[in-house]
Amino acid sequence: MTASERATSTSAESADEPPVVELDNVEIVYDRHFLAVQGVSMAAEEGDIVALLGPNGAGKSTILKMISGIGRTERGEVSRGHVFYDGEDVTNNGANEMVSRGVTHILEGRRVFEDLTVEENLRCGLYRGGRRFRFDEDDYEIAFEYFPQLKDILNLKAGYASGGQQQMLVIARALIHRPRLLLLDEPSLGLAPKLVQDIFETLVEINREEDITMIIADQNAKRTLNIADYGYVMENGQIELNDPADVLAEREEIKEFYLGTSSETSRYTDIRHYKIRKRWT
Ligand SMILES: Nc1ncnc2c1ncn2[C@@H]1O[C@H](COP(=O)(O)OP(=O)(O)OP(=O)(O)O)[C@@H](O)[C@H]1O
Ligand SMILES: [Mg+2]
Structure with missing residues (x-):
């Protein structure tokens, strides 16, 4: 089944089910005043792989950390809006609570002992x-x-x-941990392309066979969109683009700035004012 067929079938199945996780107009601050994320609404439907993309400092890790509760230990706080898990309000819940609900967060940087x-x-x-x-x-x-x-x-x-x-x-x-929701932060960082491909293929198998919903924050847009059902692109703490992953991968602004495969580069730069930075590749 293709990603889009899965997306259609999962959204049809889950028509009356709430998403596994949903952010409603969320603002996140660190240390009570540093605004890291603003007005973010996003959702991960049951069984989906969701790509969270964007350049350095966009706010990807912050979002994962506030879903898993780990952000609380870094003086992070959802200062506006709500986070729902299985339809229940879990805004600013701690990490222990979220782990016991089946959320497992794989932090950036391969933290092994x-x-x-x-x-x-x-x-x-x-x-x-x-x-x-x-x-x-x-x-x-x-x-x-x-x-x-x-x-x-x-x-x-x-x-x-x-x-x-x-x-x-x-x-x-x-x-x-047999998670229900797995949050992965930069799983491809610093790995050779073939290895990234192998690991991402395994993530798809895990997603399908173990029915684990995943949110993958990564700068490797091409590979992440390739395995995702739905994608969000962040910039400066906000969501700039969101669409089913296959649609997002075809959007000119993504091709131009991210995948480097646009055929309409000049026209696009003339008519759009995209802020997505060139260095984000
Ligand atoms: N613990 C923290 N305390 C204060 N500010 C933080 C903290 N963690 C992140 N920030 C700030 O929040 C903003 C978003 O950072 P975040 O780490 O979420 O971005 P990111 O999209 O994950 O970037 P990268 O691709 O570099 O991992 C940045 O301005 C960053 O400096
Ligand atoms: Mg990060």
């Missing part, structure tokens, strides 16, 4: 909030189902694993 082995890192996925939350060792087999490569490096200290292996490890560790 460097001095622990790959296996020990995976075992950490069995704990949540300092307590072991599952007792069946088989639960972490899900990690190997999608990332069998990890079996070969179980005894390697995670700090010595390659960037790609570390990225697989953090996704695998997150899967052990």
